[in-house]
Amino acid sequence: MTIHSTAIVSSAARIGKNVHIGPFTIVYDNVSIADNVIIESHCEIGVSNHLSEGKNLFIGGDSHIRSHSIFYEGSIFEEKLVTGHRVTVRENTKSGKNLQIGTLSDIQGYCSFGNYVRLHSNVHIGQQSIIGDFVWIFPYSVLTNDPHPPSNIMQGVTVDDFAVIATMSVILPGAHVSKGVLVGAHSLLKGSTEEDFVYAGSPAKKTCKTLVIKLQDGSQKAAYPWRKHFFRGYPVDVVKNWEKIASETLR
Amino acid sequence: MTIHSTAIVSSAARIGKNVHIGPFTIVYDNVSIADNVIIESHCEIGVSNHLSEGKNLFIGGDSHIRSHSIFYEGSIFEEKLVTGHRVTVRENTKSGKNLQIGTLSDIQGYCSFGNYVRLHSNVHIGQQSIIGDFVWIFPYSVLTNDPHPPSNIMQGVTVDDFAVIATMSVILPGAHVSKGVLVGAHSLLKGSTEEDFVYAGSPAKKTCKTLVIKLQDGSQKAAYPWRKHFFRGYPVDVVKNWEKIASETLR
Amino acid sequence: MTIHSTAIVSSAARIGKNVHIGPFTIVYDNVSIADNVIIESHCEIGVSNHLSEGKNLFIGGDSHIRSHSIFYEGSIFEEKLVTGHRVTVRENTKSGKNLQIGTLSDIQGYCSFGNYVRLHSNVHIGQQSIIGDFVWIFPYSVLTNDPHPPSNIMQGVTVDDFAVIATMSVILPGAHVSKGVLVGAHSLLKGSTEEDFVYAGSPAKKTCKTLVIKLQDGSQKAAYPWRKHFFRGYPVDVVKNWEKIASETLR
Numbered sequence: 001m002t003i004h005s006t007a008i009v010s011s012a013a014r015i016g017k018n019v020h021i022g023p024f025t026i027v028y029d030n031v032s033i034a035d036n037v038i039i040e041s042h043c044e045i046g047v048s049n050h051l052s053e054g055k056n057l058f059i060g061g062d063s064h065i066r067s068h069s070i071f072y073e074g075s076i077f078e079e080k081l082v083t084g085h086r087v088t089v090r091e092n093t094k095s096g097k098n099l100q101i102g103t104l105s106d107i108q109g110y111c112s113f114g115n116y117v118r119l120h121s122n123v124h125i126g127q128q129s130i131i132g133d134f135v136w137i138f139p140y141s142v143l144t145n146d147p148h149p150p151s152n153i154m155q156g157v158t159v160d161d162f163a164v165i166a167t168m169s170v171i172l173p174g175a176h177v178s179k180g181v182l183v184g185a186h187s188l189l190k191g192s193t194e195e196d197f198v199y200a201g202s203p204a205k206k207t208c209k210t211l212v213i214k215l216q217d218g219s220q221k222a223a224y225p226w227r228k229h230f231f232r233g234y235p236v237d238v239v240k241n242w243e244k245i246a247s248e249t250l251r
Numbered sequence: 252m253t254i255h256s257t258a259i260v261s262s263a264a265r266i267g268k269n270v271h272i273g274p275f276t277i278v279y280d281n282v283s284i285a286d287n288v289i290i291e292s293h294c295e296i297g298v299s300n301h302l303s304e305g306k307n308l309f310i311g312g313d314s315h316i317r318s319h320s321i322f323y324e325g326s327i328f329e330e331k332l333v334t335g336h337r338v339t340v341r342e343n344t345k346s347g348k349n350l351q352i353g354t355l356s357d358i359q360g361y362c363s364f365g366n367y368v369r370l371h372s373n374v375h376i377g378q379q380s381i382i383g384d385f386v387w388i389f390p391y392s393v394l395t396n397d398p399h400p401p402s403n404i405m406q407g408v409t410v411d412d413f414a415v416i417a418t419m420s421v422i423l424p425g426a427h428v429s430k431g432v433l434v435g436a437h438s439l440l441k442g443s444t445e446e447d448f449v450y451a452g453s454p455a456k457k458t459c460k461t462l463v464i465k466l467q468d469g470s471q472k473a474a475y476p477w478r479k480h481f482f483r484g485y486p487v488d489v490v491k492n493w494e495k496i497a498s499e500t501l502r
Numbered sequence: 503m504t505i506h507s508t509a510i511v512s513s514a515a516r517i518g519k520n521v522h523i524g525p526f527t528i529v530y531d532n533v534s535i536a537d538n539v540i541i542e543s544h545c546e547i548g549v550s551n552h553l554s555e556g557k558n559l560f561i562g563g564d565s566h567i568r569s570h571s572i573f574y575e576g577s578i579f580e581e582k583l584v585t586g587h588r589v590t591v592r593e594n595t596k597s598g599k600n601l602q603i604g605t606l607s608d609i610q611g612y613c614s615f616g617n618y619v620r621l622h623s624n625v626h627i628g629q630q631s632i633i634g635d636f637v638w639i640f641p642y643s644v645l646t647n648d649p650h651p652p653s654n655i656m657q658g659v660t661v662d663d664f665a666v667i668a669t670m671s672v673i674l675p676g677a678h679v680s681k682g683v684l685v686g687a688h689s690l691l692k693g694s695t696e697e698d699f700v701y702a703g704s705p706a707k708k709t710c711k712t713l714v715i716k717l718q719d720g721s722q723k724a725a726y727p728w729r730k731h732f733f734r735g736y737p738v739d740v741v742k743n744w745e746k747i748a749s750e751t752l753r
Contacts, residue, residue, distance in 0.1 A: 006257075006508075008274055023510055024275050024526050024544075026292060041528060042275075042293060042544060042570075044318055067546055067572060068293075068588075070318060070336055085572055085590055086319075088336055088354050103590050103608055106354055106372050118652075121608050121626060124372060124390050136652050139626050139644055142390055142418050144436065147467050148474035149417060150369075150387050150481050155467070166651060167644050168672050170419050170437045185646065186672045186690040186704050188437040202437050202453055202704055216649050216657070223650035230652050257508075259525055275526050277543055293526075293544060295569055319544075321569060321587055337570075339587055339605050357605055357623050375623060375641050393641055393669050395687065398718045399725035400668060401620075401638050401732050406718070421670050421688045439688040453688050453704055 004041075013046065022067065030054055030073040034061035041067045048073050051109075052091035060097065072109065084121060096133070096249065114161065114249045116238065128156025133246040134227065135159050138185075140168040147173040160195075161246040162225060169204075180225055182210050196225070255292075264297065273318065281305055281324040285312035297324045302360075303342035311348065323360065335372060347384070347500060365412065365500045367485065379407025383430075384497040385478065386410050391419040398424040411446075412497040413476060420455075431476055433461050447476070506543075515548065524569065532556055532575040536563035543569045550575050553611075554593035562599065574611065586623060598635070598751060616663065616751050618736065630658025635748040636729065637661050640687075642670040649675040662697075663748040664727060671706075682727055684712050698727070 002020050003009055009027040016035035021027065025039055028046035037059055039045060046057045047070060055074035059065070063081040074091035083101040090109030099113050102121035111125055114133035119125070123137045126145040137143075143157040155174035159165070163177045166185040177183060178193045184200030184207075193199055198207045210224035221229065231239045238245060253271050254260055260278040267286035272278065276290055279297035288310055290296060297308045298321060306325035310316070314332040325342035334352040341360030350364050353372035362376055365384035370376070374388045377396040388394075394408040406425035410416070414428045417436040428434060429444045435451025435458075444450055449458045461475035472480065482490045489496060504522050505511055511529040518537035523529065527541055530548035539561055541547060548559045549572060557576035561567070565583040576593035585603040592611030601615050604623035613627055616635035621627070625639045628647040639645075645659040657676035661667070665679045668687040679685060680695045686702030686709075695701055700709045712726035723731065733741045740747060 006510075008257075023528060024293070026274060041546060042319075042526070044292060047318075067549075068319065068544075068570065086337065086588065104355065104606065108372075121610075138646075138651055140391065140419075140642065144389075144418050148464055148477075149389055149415060150477050150483075151466065151474060152481065152483065153467055164651060167646050168419070168642075168670070172436065185674065213650055215653065216655055223653060226650075226652050230654065232652075232654065259508075275544070277525060293570075295543060298569075319570065337588065355606065359623075391642065391670075395640075395669050399715055399728075400640055400666060401728050401734075402717065402725060403732065403734065404718055419670070423687065 031057045033059045036062045038064045044070045046073045131159045132161040137165045138167040282308045284310045287313045289315045291318035293319045295321045382410045383412040388416045389418040394422045533559045535561045538564045540566045546572045548575045633661045634663040638666045640669040645673045
């Protein structure tokens with residue numbers, strides 16, 4: 001365990017073996033960090049507020065939280081969480097394993113992620129979002145929740161397994177992005193969708209099956225489902241069993 | 252008063268009673284902080300530049316500035332300013348009381364806010380913006396000011412009392428969002444608007460009266476004006492006197 | 503040279519004359535900082551990862567990096583780099599002189615900038631982007647690179663000299679923004695463009711010559727090319743020789 005001399009770590013925090021905590025980072029009381037976790041500099045881990053109620057923040061083993069990130073207490077992340085810089089994650093966030101959260105992303109809490117979800121930079125996940133396994137969300141996309149802001153009514157967005165939300169899309173409250181759907185860049189999506197179709201535009205319309213998009217590598221293969229050709233960073237046993245893993249996740 | 256031992260606070264700064272300053276925070280010279288203010292960790296308060304001219308930064312009483320936030324000198328905030336994390340606020344910003352600034356929001360200075368304005372996460376307020384009372388602006392919205400960038404001409408945006416700008420909208424230079432207007436998500440708004448109407452699309456068009464939008468709680472009540480049903484966080488005397496308070500603000 | 507007592511500066515880093523390093527800033531090993539550079543507080547300079555391979559980060563003379571910024575090792579910036587706060591710049595970024603990077607901007611690396619490029623706040627530059635001289639990119643604009651995300655195929659965006667990308671635009675993979683083009687706010691641009699034309703909308707269409715846009719100062723002069731009337735912050739010898747400087751840049 002290496003805790004930098006300038007880090008401020010509560011004696012109440014439970015810190016596993018082989019944990020590294022960088023300079024100018026603060027770890028508060030209600031935090032459990034499993035083994036082999038790296039927390040870089042200038043972070044705040046386990047921030048409390050009037051909604052977090054002193055609940056524990058659990059960071060699973062082999063996780064890596066990059067610098068300037070802020071996590072509230074009251075959330076659970078299974079193993080191998082990886083973040084970019086300056087991510088903000090509020091209370092009551094629950095995630096399966098291998099979640100990736102890109103630089104500047106802002107997770108508002110009261111939401112859940114399956115396994116192997118990848119958020120690129122600057123993604124905003126509103127409260128009450130429910131996100132499946134192997135989902136991809138690209139920069140400057142926002143999952144909203146208030147159908148007539150401001151109000152007390154929250155209708156979270158649901159994103160099913162293997163779905164992809166491209167850059168700078170807004171998903172409106174209560175929308176359902178079905179399995180394998182591709183939401184095109186700069187879209188405004190409302191309502192329900194059909195599995196393995198493309199939705200694009202503002203407002204987004206169903207445009208075609210994802211299958212008809214060709215890989216631009218000269219192969220004439222289909223670009224979707226992406227899990228047929230894109231494996232970077234996934235363990236071999238995952239690549240062999242995408243469907244099985246997704247179907248077995250308890251939600 | 253509790254100033255963390257790692258905080259760097261100028262002896263020239265005027266600090267009120269019962270002020271809390273967190274770890275790794277810097278408070279510069281030209282700063283006045285009123286009583287009962289919390290400034291969390293990793294902040295910079297009172298940054299100077301060649302435009303701020305050594306003018307004072309005033310943070311009103313009972314304010315709460317969350318971690319990693321940066322305020323320049325030369326701005327005034329009345330009581331009960333509340334910020335999220337990593338907000339950036341440049342010089343020559345002037346605000347009434349109870350301003351809320353969400354995480355990652357960026358206020359470019361040379362702008363004014365009435366009372367009880369609420370900016371959600373990641374809102375960008377361009378210079379020369381004039382914002383009334385009880386305004387709401389949602390994530391990834393941008394108020395612009397240059398009609399033909401880059402140029403030396405600035406036409407700020409005006410947003411009147413009780414108006415709402417939904418997620419990921421761009422308000423073009425010189426646009427006027429009138430009282431009670433709702434700008435729909437993912438819109439591009441130009442020019443003038445009519446009170447209590449909805450504008451949506453890119454470019455945004457007048458679509459209907461806000462009154463016709465129904466609250467999605469089964470009540471069949473109108474969702475707008477929102478001040479008829481949404482009171483969270485507003486003092487009782489405000490809720491009883493919205494119109495009076497708005498009409499009395501000096502601008 | 504003034505290094506704040508709380509800064510952590512590697513003895514392996516090469517630091518020029520008259521360099522200022524602020525509080526709570528970290529400078530890692532593989533960093534060369536030329537003379538007269540200011541690095542403000544809470545920064546991380548020279549972060550390594552598995553892709554940066556221990557290559558050097560070079561920050562040219564007379565540069566100014568504002569607080570909370572993060573630079574990876576393995577990039578080169580010629581003289582007079584100026585950044586806002588909280589910028590993130592990954593490895594393998596190469597820039598000419600006088601690059602300005604606005605607050606919250608995120609440069610993903612593996613990209614190049616000519617001279618005198620200005621990125622406003624919150625701009626996202628995807629990998630493989632190639633940006634010319636005197637380019638302007640405004641807030642919340644994103645340069646993408648994956649034609650069918652997620653995939654292993656990268657088609658970077660090219661932006662030629664003097665081009666302007668207005669607020670909240672998405673430039674799709676492989677798009678080419680030609681010399682002097684103006685992409686309107688809130689646009690989604692695909693494919694190639696014709697020099698000195700305006701492209702606007704989602705999807706963006708060619709709308710008119712930039713020349714027909716009038717300066718809104720009553721002069722009836724053309725607003726474009728902007729270099730005919732906008733000179734703020736450019737040295738006199740630059741203003742006299744825009745074209746010559748642009749044509750001489752090696753790319």
